[in-house]
Amino acid sequence: LNELKQAPILSTSATDEVALVEAAIRGDARAFAALYDRHADRVYRHVYYRVANQPDAEDLTQQVFLQAWRAIDRYQRTGAPFVAWLLTIAYHVVVSHSRRVKPTASLELEPAATERWADPEGETMSRFERSAVRAAILRLKPDQQQVIIMRFVEHFDHADVAAALGKSEGYVRVIQHRALGELRRMLTHEVKS
Amino acid sequence: MAKVTPEILANFFDDLENDSSDLETYAAGHPDMAEDLETLVEVAQSVAPPPDLPLQPLARARLRAGLLYEMAQTSRPAGKKREPGIKPTARTVMGSLLGLIPGIERVPAIIAAGSIVAATSFGGGVVFAAEAALPGDTLYSVKLSFENVQVALAPTEEARAEAFVHLAYNRLTDVEMATTTGRVSSVNLAVDSYAQDVSEASQILSQETPSLQTATTLTDRMQTDFALHEGAIAAAEKRASKETTAMLLQADDNAHRALAMAVALNQGRSAMATATASGLPSAAVGRPVRASAASQVNPAIASTPKPVLATAANPPNSGVAVLAPTTGASVRPGATPTPQPPVGPRESPNDKRRPTAPPRDVPMTQRLPSHRLRSPTRSTTIRPFAPHSAQKTH
Numbered sequence: 016l017n018e019l020k021q022a023p024i025l026s027t028s029a030t031d032e033v034a035l036v037e038a039a040i041r042g043d044a045r046a047f048a049a050l051y052d053r054h055a056d057r058v059y060r061h062v063y064y065r066v067a068n069q070p071d072a073e074d075l076t077q078q079v080f081l082q083a084w085r086a087i088d089r090y091q092r093t094g095a096p097f098v099a100w101l102l103t104i105a106y107h108v109v110v111s112h113s114r115r116v117k118p119t120a121s122l123e124l125e126p127a128a129t130e131r132w133a134d135p136e137g138e139t140m141s142r143f144e145r146s147a148v149r150a151a152i153l154r155l156k157p158d159q160q161q162v163i164i165m166r167f168v169e170h171f172d173h174a175d176v177a178a179a180l181g182k183s184e185g186y187v188r189v190i191q192h193r194a195l196g197e198l199r200r201m202l203t204h205e206v207k208s
Numbered sequence: 209m210a211k212v213t214p215e216i217l218a219n220f221f222d223d224l225e226n227d228s229s230d231l232e233t234y235a236a237g238h239p240d241m242a243e244d245l246e247t248l249v250e251v252a253q254s255v256a257p258p259p260d261l262p263l264q265p266l267a268r269a270r271l272r273a274g275l276l277y278e279m280a281q282t283s284r285p286a287g288k289k290r291e292p293g294i295k296p297t298a299r300t301v302m303g304s305l306l307g308l309i310p311g312i313e314r315v316p317a318i319i320a321a322g323s324i325v326a327a328t329s330f331g332g333g334v335v336f337a338a339e340a341a342l343p344g345d346t347l348y349s350v351k352l353s354f355e356n357v358q359v360a361l362a363p364t365e366e367a368r369a370e371a372f373v374h375l376a377y378n379r380l381t382d383v384e385m386a387t388t389t390g391r392v393s394s395v396n397l398a399v400d401s402y403a404q405d406v407s408e409a410s411q412i413l414s415q416e417t418p419s420l421q422t423a424t425t426l427t428d429r430m431q432t433d434f435a436l437h438e439g440a441i442a443a444a445e446k447r448a449s450k451e452t453t454a455m456l457l458q459a460d461d462n463a464h465r466a467l468a469m470a471v472a473l474n475q476g477r478s479a480m481a482t483a484t485a486s487g488l489p490s491a492a493v494g495r496p497v498r499a500s501a502a503s504q505v506n507p508a509i510a511s512t513p514k515p516v517l518a519t520a521a522n523p524p525n526s527g528v529a530v531l532a533p534t535t536g537a538s539v540r541p542g543a544t545p546t547p548q549p550p551v552g553p554r555e556s557p558n559d560k561r562r563p564t565a566p567p568r569d570v571p572m573t574q575r576l577p578s579h580r581l582r583s584p585t586r587s588t589t590i591r592p593f594a595p596h597s598a599q600k601t602h
Contacts, residue, residue: 044279051272056262063261070443073263074388077271081278104347138335167255173218191221192214195248202251 040087049086051080054098061102064168065109075112079105090153095178099171103179106161129148150199159194163185210240269498274388277340344394352401356501359408365417372409373426376402377433384440393447396455398439403462406430410470413477420481427474434467 032053038046058079063072082104083090090100144151152163166187173191177184216238223229231249235242263271300600362368375448379402386395409430413423441463445456 044276047279048276050274051275055268055271058487059263059484060261070439073267073271074390076263076386077275078390080271080275084275084279129601148256152255163255166221167252169258170257173222183363188218192217195251198255199251201249202254 029035032097036087036090036092039084040090047080047084050097054082054101057098058101060106061105061164061169062109064149064164066112071112071116074107075105078108082108091178092182093178095173095175099165099169099175099179102165102169103161106157106164111156145207147202151198151205154201155194155197158190159197162190163194163198166191209501210244210422212238212241212245212248216241217221217245220249221252270384274385277342277385280340291318300348332521335467342389342391342394343382343398344391348382348394348397364420365412366419369409369412369418369422369426371411372405373433374427376409376430379405380437380440383444384437386441387444387447392444395441395444395448395450396452399444399456399459399463403459403466406463406470409464410466411475413470414473414602415485420477423474424479427470430467434463 026180035046035050039050042177050120055076059072059076062075062079066072066075079101083101086104090097152160161180162176165171165179166173171179173184173187177187180187220229220231220234222236226229231246235245238245240593341351355378359368359371362371378382379398382398383395383402386392386398409426412418418426441456445460447452448456503558
């Protein structure tokens with residue numbers, strides 16, 4: 016669980032981030048462009064994880080930032096990182112996209128070549144497990160999916176997830192518990208079958 | 209086995225993240241829940257982060273440009289967005305402002321100069337704003353009109369051809385930007401304009417005035433540009449509504465034909481030059497096939513069956529438009545085909561050109577793979593992609 020211990024990676028200090036967000040709320044497009052520069056990769060990675068399709072992930076990433084720009088007046092300064100708010104928008108953008116687009120055979124997530132394991136068997140197993148777990152996550156209920164991805168893929172703590180979702184921490188804890196239980200059930204069933 | 213509660217599970221994760229506990233210690237503190245806790249933690253451990261996939265620099269720049277453009281269109285803080293995908297009114301705005309008659313594709317120099325004066329009088333802001341316009345914007349027709357001025361003011365035929373090639377590139381970039389920003393309903397205007405630009409360029413390049421080297425370079429550029437952007441056109445076809453798709457396919461067909469003609473004409477010129485150099489009489493070689501620019505983009509012609517290779521099943525006089533086997537030039541049904549000497553690269557046995565016309569509802573990239581457009585005798589140099597509109601938005 017070492018990855019769980021890692022704090023969300025922010026490319027700038029929180030102070031800079033707050034100043035940029037404040038400026039963006041005042042309508043400063045340059046400030047918002049700076050926020051794009053800092054978080055585009057993170058949002059793209061998040062979207063890609065869910066759609067596993069590069070062109071769609073790029074389009075949706077742009078939509079996420081566009082929606083964020085339009086709605087930034089409604090951004091609540093709850094203490095949650097700005098990127099957590101972006102990822103919440105990303106969640107809704109992807110859900111909306113999934114409703115519009117017929118499911119197609121998507122590419123499996125491929126690790127970068129430099130990250131591949133030297134051991135081919137190990138790599139194969141790792142890829143299988145990763146794709147199986149990812150597929151299971153994407154079959155969860157929307158609220159469960161969102162909490163699991165925010166918690167264990169994006170590594171936000173309970174408080175940040177709650178703030179980003181506009182829910183209580185208790186809600187996040189309950190959903191997390193249910194989601195992990197459901198994932199366990201699905202993965203166990205998959206292994207048996 | 210007792211079930212672990214949400215609170216205990218969350219507290220365990222909190223402790224773990226704070227380095228204040230580990231699974232063994234925690235399980236020892238809750239022996240009845242240990243098994244349940246361990247399996248849930250195992251599931252959480254299996255949720256691996258996605259591989260490190262940063263946005264490619266090109267995509268990042270493109271998205272940024274599109275985002276900035278859309279942001280500029282979005283009034284804030286009211287937050288009301290201008291409706292995207294406004295029906296394009298070709299040349300209407302500039303036409304009404306400057307008296308340009310709809311249907312005039314290229315403005316003469318005097319009108320072009322007048323346009324500049326008139327637009328300056330009306331305010332340079334319009335022109336400035338139009339520079340970043342995309343298909344679907346009211347000012348897009350203004351942008352097209354002013355870009356045509358470049359052609360009208362070109363001092364030589366070579367410069368005119370280059371200007372057309374440049375405009376064609378701009379239109380492809382517009383298609384890409386419009387598709388990226390969800391304006392697929394309006395891209396057919398840009399694709400149509402692209403077809404016209406390519407057609408005009410190919411006409412000039414088929415003349416004797418531009419050097420063969422210039423003609424070859426510019427034709428290669430057109431092919432490369434098209435290959436770089438065909439994904440965007442295919443994406444637009446995929447996402448557009450049925451009605452728009454039909455229009456887009458039509459425009460796309462025109463573009464396809466225009467580019468194929470440009471390649472064929474250039475191959476014809478190359479063959480003529482080769483034959484002349486080797487001492488063959490020009491009559492033995494024949495003239496490159498010419499076709500008027502209008503005929504290439506004329507909807508009536510575009511609605512005729514798509515050209516196919518001349519085969520035993522489709523001889524040149526069978527009523528089916530055929531591609532001359534050596535030049536790729538199209539010959540209309542019923543017309544006497546231009547004698548086609550053995551010029552240009554011969555068909556390879558592995559040539560994958562389809563022997564029959566593909567259905568019109570097939571995306572363009574499937575109907576015309578980019579390798580078909582490349583001359584097998586020349587290697588094309590891929591220029592770095594530099595979105596024209598993107599540069600303007602910065």
